[in-house]
Amino acid sequence: MMLDLFGTPVLPGLHTMPDIVDRDEERMLIERIDATDPTPFKFQGWTGKRLTTSFGWAYDFEAGRPVAAEPMPDWLLPIRDRAARFARLDPLLLIQALLIRYDPGAGIGWHRDRPVYEDVIGISLGEPATMRFRRRREVGFERASAPLVPRAAYHLSGPVRHDWEHSIVEMDRPRWSITFRSLSAIGRKTLPR
Numbered sequence: 001m002m003l004d005l006f007g008t009p010v011l012p013g014l015h016t017m018p019d020i021v022d023r024d025e026e027r028m029l030i031e032r033i034d035a036t037d038p039t040p041f042k043f044q045g046w047t048g049k050r051l052t053t054s055f056g057w058a059y060d061f062e063a064g065r066p067v068a069a070e071p072m073p074d075w076l077l078p079i080r081d082r083a084a085r086f087a088r089l090d091p092l093l094l095i096q097a098l099l100i101r102y103d104p105g106a107g108i109g110w111h112r113d114r115p116v117y118e119d120v121i122g123i124s125l126g127e128p129a130t131m132r133f134r135r136r137r138e139v140g141f142e143r144a145s146a147p148l149v150p151r152a153a154y155h156l157s158g159p160v161r162h163d164w165e166h167s168i169v170e171m172d173r174p175r176w177s178i179t180f181r182s183l184s185a186i187g188r189k190t191l192p193r
């Protein structure tokens with residue numbers, strides 16, 4: 001994380017916590033993610049190298065809307081509860097889980113998460129990575145970055161979630177992530193019940 005002289009996060013709304021899972025849990029979660037048979041992210045005929053499985057809700061990028069997905073499996077619920085405690089949220093508010101496997105050569109391009117979602121809490125597994133952030137300014141972009149430490153959690157809320165875009169550069173070695181999301185006010189109006 002970028003810090004100023006007083007150790008204050010430069011990106012308001014970004015919070016991190018080391019070791020939200022231990023090494024045994026990391027191994028278990030990676031096996032579980034792989035066992036869900038994650039599928040390539042598809043968008044407008046383009047197939048990405050990033051493999052994903054969604055629980056709770058999935059965002060259908062082709063249709064441009066959220067669709068219901070399988071409920072979160074039992075093995076994921078204690079992890080969701082831990083993520084919620086870290087973010088100081090009621091675990092039941094985390095209605096979506098996205099499991100991602102980044103094979104070598106896979107990354108994620110510049111984006112903001114869909115507006116139907118509010119809080120984003122991520123857990124990094126496998127290879128260390130860097131999350132890059134940028135925000136448009138009158139001239140060019142303001143930029144920042146934060147390390148994604150294996151087994152650590154990050155929470156994107158407020159300005160870093162709404163005003164900044166984020167991306168992860170392609171890596172040579174595999175990384176997995178689990179992200180949990182709560183609904184936004186827009187999402188509460190949009191999602192079918």
Ligand SMILES: O=C(O)CCC(=O)C(=O)O
Nearest residue numbers: 098100108113122177179
């Ligand atoms: O892999 C990660 O930690 C981030 C994934 C991400 O930005 C997303 O799914 O929107």
Ligand SMILES: [Fe+2]
Nearest residue numbers: 111112113166
């Ligand atoms: Fe994202």
